[in-house]
Amino acid sequence: MENQNMNLTKEDFVSGQVVKWCPGCGDHAILSAVQNVLPRLGKKKEDIVVVSGIGCSSRFPYYVNTYGFHSIHGRAAAAATGVKLANPNLSVWMITGDGDCTAIGGNHFIHACRRNIDINLILFNNRIYGMTKGQFSPCTFRGTKTKTSPQGTYEDPFNPGELAIGAKATFFARAVDTNPKEMSDIFMEAYNHKGMSVTEVLQNCMIFSNGVHENITGKDVREDMQVKCEHGKPLIFGKDRNKGIVLRGTQLEVVTIGENGITEKDILVHDKTRQDTGIHMMLAHMMPPEFPVAIGVIRDVVAPTFNDSLDEIIANEKANSKINCVDDLLNSGTTWTI
Amino acid sequence: MTGKSKVVELEQVVIRFAGDSGDGMQLTGSLFSDSTAFAGNDFATFPDYPAEIRPPQGTVAGVSGFQVHFGHKPVHSTGDLCDVLVAMNPASIKANMRWLKPGTIIIFDSDSLSDKALEKAGYTSDPTTDGSLNEYKLISAPISALTEEALKDFGMDKKSMLKSKNMFALGIVMYLFNRSLDSVYKYFETKFKGKPQVIEANRTVLDAGFHYADTWELFANTYEVHAAELEKGKYRNITGNTAMAWGLMAAAERSGRQLFLGSYPITPATDILVELTKYKNLNVKAYQAEDEIAGIMSSIGASYAGCLAVTTTSGPGLSLKSEAMGLAVMTELPLVIIDVQRGGPSTGLPTKTEQSDLLQALYGRNGDCPLVVIAAKSSAGCFYAAFEAARLALEHMTPVILLSDGALGNGSEVFKIPTMADMPTIVPPIAKANDLEYAPYRRNPETLVRQWAVPGTEGLRHRVGGLEKENVKGNLSTDPTNHQIMTELREGKIERVANDIPEQEIYGDKNADLLVVSWGGTYGVVRTAVEKLMAEGKSVAHAHFSYIMPLPKNTADVLAGHKKVVVCEMNRGQFAKYLRMNYPEYKYEQFNKVQGLPFTIAELDEKFNDLLK
Numbered sequence: 001m002e003n004q005n006m007n008l009t010k011e012d013f014v015s016g017q018v019v020k021w022c023p024g025c026g027d028h029a030i031l032s033a034v035q036n037v038l039p040r041l042g043k044k045k046e047d048i049v050v051v052s053g054i055g056c057s058s059r060f061p062y063y064v065n066t067y068g069f070h071s072i073h074g075r076a077a078a079a080a081t082g083v084k085l086a087n088p089n090l091s092v093w094m095i096t097g098d099g100d101c102t103a104i105g106g107n108h109f110i111h112a113c114r115r116n117i118d119i120n121l122i123l124f125n126n127r128i129y130g131m132t133k134g135q136f137s138p139c140t141f142r143g144t145k146t147k148t149s150p151q152g153t154y155e156d157p158f159n160p161g162e163l164a165i166g167a168k169a170t171f172f173a174r175a176v177d178t179n180p181k182e183m184s185d186i187f188m189e190a191y192n193h194k195g196m197s198v199t200e201v202l203q204n205c206m207i208f209s210n211g212v213h214e215n216i217t218g219k220d221v222r223e224d225m226q227v228k229c230e231h232g233k234p235l236i237f238g239k240d241r242n243k244g245i246v247l248r249g250t251q252l253e254v255v256t257i258g259e260n261g262i263t264e265k266d267i268l269v270h271d272k273t274r275q276d277t278g279i280h281m282m283l284a285h286m287m288p289p290e291f292p293v294a295i296g297v298i299r300d301v302v303a304p305t306f307n308d309s310l311d312e313i314i315a316n317e318k319a320n321s322k323i324n325c326v327d328d329l330l331n332s333g334t335t336w337t338i
Numbered sequence: 339m340t341g342k343s344k345v346v347e348l349e350q351v352v353i354r355f356a357g358d359s360g361d362g363m364q365l366t367g368s369l370f371s372d373s374t375a376f377a378g379n380d381f382a383t384f385p386d387y388p389a390e391i392r393p394p395q396g397t398v399a400g401v402s403g404f405q406v407h408f409g410h411k412p413v414h415s416t417g418d419l420c421d422v423l424v425a426m427n428p429a430s431i432k433a434n435m436r437w438l439k440p441g442t443i444i445i446f447d448s449d450s451l452s453d454k455a456l457e458k459a460g461y462t463s464d465p466t467t468d469g470s471l472n473e474y475k476l477i478s479a480p481i482s483a484l485t486e487e488a489l490k491d492f493g494m495d496k497k498s499m500l501k502s503k504n505m506f507a508l509g510i511v512m513y514l515f516n517r518s519l520d521s522v523y524k525y526f527e528t529k530f531k532g533k534p535q536v537i538e539a540n541r542t543v544l545d546a547g548f549h550y551a552d553t554w555e556l557f558a559n560t561y562e563v564h565a566a567e568l569e570k571g572k573y574r575n576i577t578g579n580t581a582m583a584w585g586l587m588a589a590a591e592r593s594g595r596q597l598f599l600g601s602y603p604i605t606p607a608t609d610i611l612v613e614l615t616k617y618k619n620l621n622v623k624a625y626q627a628e629d630e631i632a633g634i635m636s637s638i639g640a641s642y643a644g645c646l647a648v649t650t651t652s653g654p655g656l657s658l659k660s661e662a663m664g665l666a667v668m669t670e671l672p673l674v675i676i677d678v679q680r681g682g683p684s685t686g687l688p689t690k691t692e693q694s695d696l697l698q699a700l701y702g703r704n705g706d707c708p709l710v711v712i713a714a715k716s717s718a719g720c721f722y723a724a725f726e727a728a729r730l731a732l733e734h735m736t737p738v739i740l741l742s743d744g745a746l747g748n749g750s751e752v753f754k755i756p757t758m759a760d761m762p763t764i765v766p767p768i769a770k771a772n773d774l775e776y777a778p779y780r781r782n783p784e785t786l787v788r789q790w791a792v793p794g795t796e797g798l799r800h801r802v803g804g805l806e807k808e809n810v811k812g813n814l815s816t817d818p819t820n821h822q823i824m825t826e827l828r829e830g831k832i833e834r835v836a837n838d839i840p841e842q843e844i845y846g847d848k849n850a851d852l853l854v855v856s857w858g859g860t861y862g863v864v865r866t867a868v869e870k871l872m873a874e875g876k877s878v879a880h881a882h883f884s885y886i887m888p889l890p891k892n893t894a895d896v897l898a899g900h901k902k903v904v905v906c907e908m909n910r911g912q913f914a915k916y917l918r919m920n921y922p923e924y925k926y927e928q929f930n931k932v933q934g935l936p937f938t939i940a941e942l943d944e945k946f947n948d949l950l951k
Contacts, residue, residue: 015801017813049793051639052803062801062814067793069642070803071635072665078600078632082639082647083793085623086598090643090793108635111628314618321619326588329620330755334521335574336375338565 008039015065021056026177026203030124031063033183034093038066041091041191048091051080053100056131056205057124060095074105077112080119081306088307091191092119098139099129102158106138110167115306116195120187123160123198126205127212134208146208161284164198165277165299171197172284173297176226177204178217182295189297195305202293216293225288229296234267235283237292244268245283245291252282254291272300345516346559350409352417353511355504356434357426359402360392362504366424367404369508371750373521374408375575378565381408382717382862383750384416384936389605389688396458401433410564414716414862416749418938422514424507426450426481429459431471443475443557445510447503449482477556481506481547488546492539502543509547516562519544569754576753578717578746579609582650582676585724587620588756590646592725593732593764598645599624600636602655605688606744607678610650630658634675638662641671642802644792646728648674652744653682653695657702663737664703667828669802670779670788672731672766676724679743681934690934691744693858694909699739700887700916706825708832710738711887713858717746718753723884725761732766734835735787741886743908745936746859766790772797778812779824785838786831835888842890846872846879852950853900855926857883857913860937864906867942876950883913889920897924902949904929906942 013035021027038048048066052058054073061068067090071079080094101109101123112119128146129135135148139160143152164172171193175183183201190197202213216225227237227245235245242257244267255262274280280299286292323329353370357363364385374381386403393400407417419439425431427450438444446466456464465471466478485503486496505522512519522544530536551557576584590597599622601611614624623645627633634649641647651659656677666673679695681687699711710730714723720742727740769776769789778800781788791798800812808815809823844853845868856864861882868880881896883889890896897903897917904927905914911928918926929945931937 017801044796046796046799047794049643054804061803065799067799068801068803069639069669070801070805071638072661072804075631075635075662078627078635079639079642081625081627081632082598082600082636082641083643084639085625085636086596086640086643086645086647087794107628108632111632310623314621314623317618318621323617323619325758326584326591326620327758329584329587329617330574330758331572333574334372334375335572335755336378337572338378338568338570 006044008045010035010039012045013038013065015063017062019063020059022206024206025056026126026201026205027057027124029177029180030122030183030201030203031060033180034122034187035064036184037187037191038064040188043091047089048093049083050093050095051076051083052095053105054131055097055100055129057095057097058100074100074103075108076100077105077108077121081112081117084117084119084307085310088118088311094119094121096121096123098123098125098127098160099137102138102160102163110163113164113167113169113196113198116168116170116303117306118195118308120190120197121199122187123200124203125160125200126203126209127157128205128209130205130208159285160198160200161298162281165281165284169198169299170195170301170303171297172280172299173197173199174293174295175199175201176213176217176295177201186297189300193300195303215288225292226295227292229270229272229283229294229298231270231272231297234264234269236264236267247279252286252291272297273302275301344559345562348561348563349411350407350413351421351515351561351563352405352407352419353422353424354403354405354420354434354437355424355507356401356403356430357504358395358429359388359390359400361402361426362501363402363426364404366504366508367406369522369525370511371406371575372525373512373517374406375573375752376521377517377563379408379410379563380413380566380568380752381406382413382416383407384745385748386935387689396427396429396455398429398433398459401430403434408563410566412566412568414866415939416745416862416936418940422511424511426503426507427459428455428461428465431465432459432461438474440473441475443477444471445477445479445507447481447507448478449480479510479550479556484546484550485543488543489539492535494539502540505540505543506547509544510551510556513548513551514557514560516560519548568752572755573752574755575750576718576721577609577748577750578714578720578742579607579678579748580613581718581720581753582714582724582742582747583610583613585721586614586646586648586674586728587617587622588721588758588761589725589728589764590622591758592761593646593728593766595644595646595732595766597622598637598640598647599650600627600633600640600647601625601650602627602630602633604630604652604655606680606747607650607652607655607676609747610676610678630655631662634659634662637673638666638669638671641666641673642669642793644790646732647672648676650676650678652678652680654685656695656698660703663709664705664707665804666737667703667707667709668804670735670828672735672790673737674724674727674731675737675739676727677739677741678747679741681932687934689744691859691936692908692932692934693741693743693860694912694932695741696886696909696912696916699741706829708829708887710734710736710832710835711741712738712885713741713883714746715858715861715882715884717749717751720746721753729762729764730835730838732764733787734785734831734838735767735790736832741858743859768792769795769798771795777810778802779807780810781827785834786827833888836891839885839890841892842881842883842896844879844881844896847877848879849899850879851877851901852879852946853897853903854878854880854946855883855903855905855913855917856880857886857907860906860908863937863939864942867939867946870939870943871946878946878950894921897921902927904945904949906937908932908937
């Protein structure tokens with residue numbers, strides 16, 4: 001896919017507008033990872049469009065030197081769908097946050113997943129409303145005290161991966177903002193997937209939910225609390241690479257290799273391409289402290305894309321129609337002459 | 339034709355077909371209109387049906403009607419009082435009493451009479467015998483029984499047989515107006531292709547109705563309306579919603595832009611979406627979104643990506659689209675928003691017509707948020723209104739709200755088929771690749787229109803969005819004076835559209851005592867009422883507005899010089915308020931109706947005569 005002839009570099013994708021995110025915000029790392037991957041797509045700069053909704057993350061298009069469209073709260077998936085349907089040759093990237101995507105934009109999100117429109121959605125999940133200064137979002141953990149939950153929230157959060165897979169997404173990946181190289185690789189896989197790709201990035205908000213992902217991304221815990229999903233490889237993790245995920249009955253379980261007769265052969269081998277959602281859903285569901293969080297491409301299955309299907313129907317209808325212009329249409333059917 | 343009864347010539351006729359929802363009255367009416375087209379008459383139709391698909395059987399609420407107005411002279415309206423009412427049950431009579439006039443012929447299925455049917459219709463006594471229909475010519479015929487009799491050799495069950503009783507009624511009406519049955523036969527052959535038995539059964543019932551009327555001499559006279567004196571040319575029958583869809587396709591062809599429709603089903607606008615999904619052969623991308631907001635947002639995305647983008651809706655949907663319309667105003671992208679108005683507020687009267695979204699269309703958004711508002715004036719005129727809305731949107735880089743209404747959308751009319759080569763070319767301001775001068779908000783100094791830099795074009799990468807932008811450059815800007823400049827530029831751009839629209843016409847004497855003002859879908863009935871008064875020598879003129887924001891530049895001249903100005907509209911006076919605000923120097927009388935039904939000529943006539951006293 002990489003096109004050496006264009007010789008694009010990261011700098012080609014820096015827009016020159018002042019980046020106004022807080023210093024230390026995870027958004028900077030995601031921006032950098034996207035700018036790193038865009039030159040590798042083999043697409044011309046003018047054939048890339050970044051679409052966003054509203055929130056801190058959604059300022060993203062202004063900072064990327066491509067075509068960019070900053071839409072309104074929650075509606076980016078609908079706008080991105082329109083862009084892609086209008087011109088399927090465009091590589092469309094959609095940037096959204098946990099509030100934008102799973103609260104006000106929930107409807108558009110699930111339907112974009114279901115339709116399998118070929119866009120790449122990156123969901124910045126900091127489990128808080130940042131831009132409006134610290135209200136809980138649909139991804140905030142139960143009991144979290146925020147501006148609008150002074151006694152703690154009394155509702156359970158969405159897990160974006162379960163939501164996406166439940167809504168028939170054909171690609172779901174998870175990344176952390178502390179691992180830029182891994183992020184870029186995942187974005188590349190997202191791009192290469194034909195159809196809707198959803199990548200959740202666990203992103204830290206320094207101001208309103210600082211450390212919310214620390215139990216996953218912290219230097220001391222990350223090896224024990226992240227399991228990298230690599231297609232065709234066993235789900236082994238841990239500082240000593242001796243822990244693994246097994247499927248026991250209908251449930252996943254964490255085991256230690258070498259204990260209770262467990263060998264590497266018992267560890268579940270990741271298959272991102274299985275159509276059945278069961279194991280992917282369970283992997284997306286895993287949370288500390290019982291489980292490590294699944295990172296990497298959890299699901300990547302082949303299915304017809306909405307835009308290709310529409311274009312196929314159009315080509316077929318054009319080839320088989322006697323009506324080829326509006327004049328033909330106007331004069332078709334029952335007419336009479338005076 | 340046996341010619342037993344005398345043929346009387348008429349100038350114009352109004353027929354209303356009424357029955358229970360599910361009795362097939364919409365189809366019966368359509369088939370009669372088709373035959374009207376073949377007879378060379380000018381005509382207009384109006385369906386009047388309940389919101390429910392199968393409301394309680396036999397009740398007044400469940401009555402579905404379809405009216406056809408046809409004539410030897412040009413027909414502007416769908417007509418009001420009926421010459422003929424076809425009533426398939428007692429409720430159909432009850433529901434339509436207000437549309438009857440002395441002498442109206444009522445063709446009634448006498449088999450529908452029963453104590454239960456009368457009770458359901460809310461009758462305490464039988465109207466066909468208690469004298470309450472004495473003013474009218476009641477023709478009671480055992481339509482159901484005769485339909486069963488006609489089909490007795492077809493081996494059908496009773497329920498299936500009775501489904502055809504509407505064709506028996508149609509046969510009677512076809513006889514009454516000396517119509518050839520050929521167009522109806524042709525419909526059967528196309529509709530039921532490959533089902534010869536069904537074709538034969540329908541033909542048999544239709545013929546039976548026709549011959550029954552003849553043999554039993556149901557009518558003292560039959561009637562004939564001569565072919566209308568229409569301009570030479572090729573014609574077809576078209577509904578407003580279909581005309582709207584076709585006008586959009588015409589604009590796509592004349593602008594070289596792909597047509598994209600992002601929409602969500604809503605009565606009475608759904609048929610535009612339904613229609614456009616058929617034309618993938620003409621490269622139309624019609625997208626049924628998950629909701630109203632996704633409908634308009636996908637259109638805005640498609641517009642950004644270079645399409646002639648359209649969204650269609652009705653009142654409640656327009657409310658949902660408000661924020662997105664603001665985005666289209668801010669990003670200065672072309673977008674056509676078609677609102678087929680229905681009775682409001684809220685869910686209101688979904689299947690009934692009204693013009694009460696006007697002020698919402700003009701002002702229903704946050705911020706100073708101007709856009710172009712125009713209105714369609716007739717069902718066939720929807721073709722040209724859609725084309726014009728697309729032209730203004732594309733050439734002026736602005737959202738345009740096009741107001742239609744339920745009566746226009748569902749109503750049908752004779753449509754003179756245009757030739758695409760005669761339609762104007764639409765030239766949007768597409769930015770050229772690698773234009774070093776390009777900036778997102780650099781404007782044509784004359785029109786204030788910005789250029790359209792379509793993704794995929796080399797050298798024009800830029801970012802737009804809902805946040806305020808720096809004048810010319812398009813970078814984010816919260817500078818206070820910049821916001822004032824941009825707000826005024828957006829307003830000025832819309833004002834300057836007035837340089838690109840025709841002057842307001844006045845029909846009749848420009849100094850007439852009474853100026854009748856109307857807008858949108860009321861054109862036909864108001865014009866007919868005005869013509870009637872003119873024929874009586876009354877000093878009256880008519881100004882019908884299709885351009886609302888901005889108003890034509892000569893609007894003040896049109897309003898000046900009359901003793902009285904009356905604004906007629908199907909709302910509580912929204913256009914009158916708008917004129918009062920823009921031209922406070924004149925006094926405006928109002929005539930308003932919000933009953934979910936179009937004006938009648940009689941009520942307009944009465945109002946105008948009062949004002950002329």
